[in-house]
Amino acid sequence: MNQSPTSPYADLPDHAFWKTAVSTRSMFDISALWTPRFALDATTPVVTYGSCFAQHIGAALRQRGFNWLNMEPPAGDAPRTDPAFHYNVFSARTGNIYTTTLLRQWVRWAAGAATPPDEFWTCGDRVKDPFRPRIEPDGFASLAEAQRSRRVTLNSFADSIRRARVFVFTLGLTERWHHLTEGYEYPLCPGTAAGTFDPTLHGFDTLGFADTLESLWDAIHLMRQINPDLRVLLTVSPVPLTATMSGDHVIPATTLSKSILRAVCGELARTLPHVDYFPAYEIISSPAFRGTFFAPNQRDVAAKGVDCVMQHFFDALDTSPAHAPAPPPPDPAHVICEEALLARAKGLH
Amino acid sequence: MVEVLIAGDSQTGALFHRVRRHPNVALVAAPGQRVKNIQITPDGQVTGYEVQLNSPAAPALHRFDLAYIYADMAEPLTLMPKRLHRYSAAYLAAHVTERLQDSHSIRLARAMAQVLPPRRIILIPKPIPLSRARAGFAAMTLQDATARVQPHIGFPIAHLTSGICAPDGTPDPAFYENSADWLGEVPKPDAKPDHDNDHLNTRGGDLLFEAFKRDVAARFIPARGNRHRSSPPTHPTPPPPP
Numbered sequence: 001m002n003q004s005p006t007s008p009y010a011d012l013p014d015h016a017f018w019k020t021a022v023s024t025r026s027m028f029d030i031s032a033l034w035t036p037r038f039a040l041d042a043t044t045p046v047v048t049y050g051s052c053f054a055q056h057i058g059a060a061l062r063q064r065g066f067n068w069l070n071m072e073p074p075a076g077d078a079p080r081t082d083p084a085f086h087y088n089v090f091s092a093r094t095g096n097i098y099t100t101t102l103l104r105q106w107v108r109w110a111a112g113a114a115t116p117p118d119e120f121w122t123c124g125d126r127v128k129d130p131f132r133p134r135i136e137p138d139g140f141a142s143l144a145e146a147q148r149s150r151r152v153t154l155n156s157f158a159d160s161i162r163r164a165r166v167f168v169f170t171l172g173l174t175e176r177w178h179h180l181t182e183g184y185e186y187p188l189c190p191g192t193a194a195g196t197f198d199p200t201l202h203g204f205d206t207l208g209f210a211d212t213l214e215s216l217w218d219a220i221h222l223m224r225q226i227n228p229d230l231r232v233l234l235t236v237s238p239v240p241l242t243a244t245m246s247g248d249h250v251i252p253a254t255t256l257s258k259s260i261l262r263a264v265c266g267e268l269a270r271t272l273p274h275v276d277y278f279p280a281y282e283i284i285s286s287p288a289f290r291g292t293f294f295a296p297n298q299r300d301v302a303a304k305g306v307d308c309v310m311q312h313f314f315d316a317l318d319t320s321p322a323h324a325p326a327p328p329p330p331d332p333a334h335v336i337c338e339e340a341l342l343a344r345a346k347g348l349h
Numbered sequence: 350m351v352e353v354l355i356a357g358d359s360q361t362g363a364l365f366h367r368v369r370r371h372p373n374v375a376l377v378a379a380p381g382q383r384v385k386n387i388q389i390t391p392d393g394q395v396t397g398y399e400v401q402l403n404s405p406a407a408p409a410l411h412r413f414d415l416a417y418i419y420a421d422m423a424e425p426l427t428l429m430p431k432r433l434h435r436y437s438a439a440y441l442a443a444h445v446t447e448r449l450q451d452s453h454s455i456r457l458a459r460a461m462a463q464v465l466p467p468r469r470i471i472l473i474p475k476p477i478p479l480s481r482a483r484a485g486f487a488a489m490t491l492q493d494a495t496a497r498v499q500p501h502i503g504f505p506i507a508h509l510t511s512g513i514c515a516p517d518g519t520p521d522p523a524f525y526e527n528s529a530d531w532l533g534e535v536p537k538p539d540a541k542p543d544h545d546n547d548h549l550n551t552r553g554g555d556l557l558f559e560a561f562k563r564d565v566a567a568r569f570i571p572a573r574g575n576r577h578r579s580s581p582p583t584h585p586t587p588p589p590p591p
Contacts, residue, residue, distance in 0.1 A: 136439055
């Protein structure tokens with residue numbers, strides 16, 4: 001007698017089914033969202049870069065006593081002024097790196113595979129770095145100081161790649177601004193935080209899936225040439241776009257952007273053994289969480305949301321620091337989001 | 350008679366022989382301890398000093414018309430790292446301003462402000478340029494730094510360096526020596542290589558004390574005038590004994 005074949009779904013764990021993983025649980029009991037691919041414990045040297053949401057991961061790692069590398073530390077022991085100057089925000093003072101092409105640009109510069117342009121912007125008697133327009137609130141005192149600071153940051157960024165075991169990168173955007181003739185990319189549209197917008201020099205485009213995948217693959221490949229042991233942990237920022245230049249409504253533009261970023265992360269994590277993806281985006285944005293973790297403007301992530309994301313992160317790592325009492329969540333008001341300046345261009349605050 | 354308190358660190362040594370001749374000026378000092386050991390008790394007594402002149406034990410702060418703190422206001426900067434070239438001038442200025450607000454001198458001033466009105470607590474910075482205190486940070490003098498701190502702390506800062514330092518704050522070496530002149534009050538510490546010309550000598554102390562007296566006069570006379578115009582008493586009511 002032939003036994004009918006058992007469905008392959010029959011033996012799947014509870015977390016594979018929406019009903020048992022989501023519908024019948026409190027959102028706060030949803031668990032096992034992430035199984036880490038490689039070890040990350042309190043001794044593992046880890047660096048963090050990316051969009052504004054990446055700042056939460058670095059802060060949480062630091063607060064939990066993980067070995068978060070700060071390759072460009074502030075003077076002394078971190079007084080209150082430091083975040084305003086972008087110290088202790090990322091592992092080097094790069095400012096936000098929103099796109100995968102911008103990450104590739106930073107990696108190429110740090111690796112010596114390309115030379116940063118000489119472009120600097122003057123604001124009165126002060127000088128701004130177009131690639132880090134907000135790291136000095138009032139700009140640099142001189143061109144020489146701005147140039148020296150950029151060299152320090154590039155060296156620090158290169159050192160962070162060399163010394164890290166895990167490189168955490170949070171993907172934020174697919175829309176970007178670049179120099180039309182030279183090709184290099186700006187983190188923020190010129191004329192927004194600093195500089196002057198010139199339509200003959202500054203162009204806009206939107207990265208598609210292929211561009212995003214290729215540039216992130218390039219960046220990871222180049223970083224692993226510098227440090228063959230480097231592992232990469234990707235996340236996607238759940239923070240919606242502040243504004244879109246695509247011509248679309250900001251909601252579908254956000255969906256398109258986040259979908260591309262999420263798909264690229266999935267593709268790289270599926271094909272490269274040294275790449276993993278942590279679902280911070282899903283914890284905030286999935287319908288299972290009902291928008292609970294967004295602030296009233298439905299864009300910013302509230303402190304409880306950040307705390308929930310990081311609790312999932314540390315629970316999955318199952319390291320001893322994760323069992324220590326959780327520190328207070330970082331205050332989202334302290335997160336430096338340059339993209340938010342785009343709304344100010346229209347007088348929206 | 351005006352009653353004045355000077356609290357400080359080893360810098361006060363140069364003032365000793367002049368203070369002795371002015372019984373209305375009391376001096377308490379914690380040499381070698383900066384001023385971090387000097388405390389104000391809840392009932393307003395000054396404690397924690399090692400040396401005193403013209404003062405009973407644990408003087409009551411509220412009996413003084415003015416309290417001066419003469420110490421190294423730049424002392425928090427000794428914790429700054431060496432590689433200052435990494436930082437922008439704007440960041441260093443902001444950093445220095447913050448650090449200076451957390452100096453032992455200003456902490457002591459804040460403690461005194463529980464007893465005396467802040468305008469009657471005056472900080473006298475140790476007259477050295479920050480470039481001496483922090484190699485590599487020569488762009489800012491102590492006067493620059495204290496000017497940055499002034500709006501944040503709420504206490505007057507008196508620069509009493511006329512004749513002792515150049516207008517840019519550079520000390521005149523003729524008025525400095527390697528170690529404090531304690532006139533036998535405490536063992537004179539050995540000269541330290543890193544304290545090269547770090548303390549005023551007796552001649553420098555004379556100039557400083559003359560400037561100090563002028564500052565007292567300038568501050569006290571208007572205050573007394575106010576008192577005679579039926580303004581509230583300048584002496585706050587001492588707190589009840591514990």
